[in-house]
Amino acid sequence: MSAPYVELQVTSSFSFLRSGSQPDELMFQAKALGYDTIGLTDWNTVAGAIRAHLAAREAGLRLLPGCRLALRDGSALLAYPRNRAGWAGLCQLLTLGHHRGERDVFLLGWEDLVAAAPDLLLILLPPEDLATLPEHVQSLLDLPGQRAAEEESRFLALTLLRQPGDLARLHAIVAFCTSRGLACVATGDVLYHDARRHVLQDVVTAIREGCTVDALGHRRHVHADRHLKAPEEQARLFAAFPDAVANTRRIAEACTFSLDNLTYQYPTETERAGESAQDTLTRLVQTALPRRYPAGAPPDVETQIAHELRLIGSLSYAPYFLTVNTIxxxxxxxxxVCQGRGSAANSAVCYVLGITSIDPVRSGLLFERFISAERQEPPDIDVDFESDRREEVIQWIYRHYGRHRAALCATVQRYQPKGALREVGKVLGLPEDLTGQLSKHIASSLPDPDLCKTRAADLGLNLKDRRLSLTFHLARQLLGFPRQLGTHPGGFVLTEDRLDELVPLMPTAMDGRQIIVWDKDDIDVLRFMKVDVLGLGMLGCLRRGFELLHTVYQTRMDLASIPAEDPQTYRMIQKADTLGTFQIESRAQMSMLPRMKPRTFYDLVIQVAIVRPGPIQMGWTASMRHQ
Incomplete structure (x- = not known):
């Protein structure tokens, strides 16, 4: 049996300091309370939609992905896409709002909603001052597509404010809506999943407002029941407005869109009419073979290339290889100077095309480490470019594919122990020198309450002080909360159709760049493919070295034509004469080289792999060195 009520106004931590709960906490709590469907309406963003979608899927819930839109005239709307076209319209609205004005400013007006309105279900949130309500309602009714197939698609929210005259206020709103032919819908305006999070809610509000909790005043949410309540409890609270409760279920049934409906299409990248991407890739590889193997490709190379092309074709990854090749x-x-790195070096196709410069067949590298039919994971080719010229490549990508089809991934910058202690201590009124001491000495032990208490006692801190103990408790809750969206170093998402119909785009702090609102983990869920355009200063040094060779010795050389396994070079490496040599110049690497005595390229691969923080901490380095 379906729950009598569907919560349609839910704010998560991805509204950035407006909520005391993460998307997964809200989804699992909703399931525990008996919901079968729930909405998510973060402020002017859908950045948390994928996290909520995954959690809802795991919990066995249906998620309604939506958004809260703040308009220029002070009105606010909950916007839910009714179908795939509605999602495209919502993404374009968010893109438009974020690209206007300065960074972190969202500007959108009623006139901007006209094109997307027919495919959106819109819920107007009443203003605190009801004197402006008629104007806002009229703007809502003026939008096209007020009704589709005799089904309401415009509503006014009824929300309890827990203030004197609350019930009279709601009755007045219902009476006004009835006179205007507008339906009402009940909402809980949820800010956190559990009632105990109301203190953290005050803390994140104070951080956002830049003041202490004591100085919040009217900016604090005055009632402490903004947590997610059971459907039956909400139905009881709105018993005087049964139609408004029933409309929550009607809206949920009218919104058929799911994030599973999103289909990603990579740019085709074909060069000739009537030629498929796979045919183009095969032709380019066969054309490039003589450049890599002037004396003819060995049989094992031809076998490996044929195997790789078959697998690439079966997984439909040819356009991705063509894009990287084009760049x-x-x-x-x-x-x-540019160079592919990572597991892409295991691909003979990448080597022949010139994306990488190491022959994987000669080095005995396994292609399935890069692409495997069993794993069904999108390929990931990281390409390093000279760091001081990488921006030229980035801007060319924007020009070549168009800004409506290309953007960088976001990164979610989250609260870490040091930042959480500083911010929480500051808004709770702790002295600055104390928060600095906590950040320096306590941060590393913050996730472990017992160890945290021990270290605090060692510093002579009074753990009976309520503000100090609250700082530890609340900072621990704040760990992992998103602070803001950053920019991925170079992970490009490219599409055949409009990217802003799949995901909203935002400008970055650096002029000339834009990002999608999802990070690399989010796009992996939706199986989007990205191209990593990264910067490496050493490549600039290599280019200048090649130019010097040509000027002084009239010798032309590139990364692929450097003599392999040069004995004199390896003798220098074995003596740790590697100062200024990329990857093997650190003290740890230089101390290992005389003991490992690498003689081949693969010996260096092993050397670099084991002298890493992880293997060293786990004691593997000494064991592998002995072996």
């Missing part, structure tokens, strides 16, 4: 070719046409 690399353009960079080299500008004289920019």
């Amino acid at each position: 690399v070719r353009h960079a080299r046409s500008l004289g920019i």
Whole structure:
């Protein structure tokens, strides 16, 4: 049996300091309370929609992905896409609002909603001053598509404010809506999943407002029941407005869109009419073979290339390889040194195309570490470019594919122990020198309450002080909360159709760049493919070295034509004469080189792999060195 009520106004931590709960906490709590469907309406963003979608799927819930839109005239709307076209319209609205004005400013007006309105279900939130309500309602009714197939798609929210005259206020709103032919819907305006999070809610509000909790005043949410309540409890609270409760279920049934409906199409990248991407890739590989193997490709190389092309074709990854090849070719046409790295070096196709410069067949590298039919994971080719010229490549990508089809991934910058202690201590009124001491000495032990108490006692701190103990408790709750969206170093998402119909785009702090609101983990869920355009200063040094060789010795050389396994070079490496040599110049690497005595490239691969923080801390380095 369906729950009698569906919560349609839920704010998560991805509204950035407006909520005391993470999306997954809200979803699992909703399931525990008996919901079968729930909405998510973060402020001017859908950045948390994928996290909520995953949690809802795990919990066995249906998620209604929506958004709270703040308009220029002070009105606020909950916008839910009714279908795939509605999601595209919502993404474009968010993109438009974020691209206006300065960074972190969202500007949207009623006139901007006209094109998207027919496919959106809109819920107007009443203003605190009801004198402006008629104007806002009229603006809502003036939008096209007020009704579709005799079904309401415009509503006014009824929300309890826990203030004197609350019930009279709601009756007045209902009477006004009835006179205007507008339906009402009940909402809980949820800010956190559990009633015990109301203190954290005050803390994040104070951080956002830049003041202490004591100085919040009217900015504090005056009632402490903004937590998610059971459907039956909400139905009881709105018993005087049964139609408003029933409308929550009607809205949920009218909104058929799910994030599972999103289909991603990579740019086709074909060069000739009637030629498929796979045919183009095969032709380019066969054309490039003589450049890598002037004397003819060995049989094992041809076998490996045929195997790779078959697997790439079966997984429909050819357009991705063509995109990376296009970017690399353009960079080299500008004289920019670039080099593929990571598991892409295991691909003979990448080597032949010039994306990487190490022959994987000669080095005995396994292609399935890069792409495997069993794993069903999108390929990930990281390409390093000269760091001081990488921006040329980035801007060319925007021009070549168009800003409506290309954007960088976001990164979610989250609260870590040091930042959480500083921010919480500050808004709770702790002295600055004390918060600095906590950040320096306590942060590393914050996730462990017992260890945290022990270290605090060692510092002579009074744990009976309520503000100090609250600081530890609330900072621990704040760990992992998103602070803001950042920019991925170079992970591009490219599409065949409009990218802003799949996901909203935002400008970055750096002029000329834009990001999607999802990070690399989010796009992995939706199986979006990204191209990593990264910067490496050492490549600039190599280019200048090649130019010096040509000027002084009239010798032309590139990354692929450097003599392999040069004995004199390896003798220098074995003596740790590697100062200024990328990857093997650290003290740890230089101390290992005379003991490992690498003689081949693969010996260096092992050397670099084991002298890493993880293997060293786990004691593997000494064991592998002995072996």
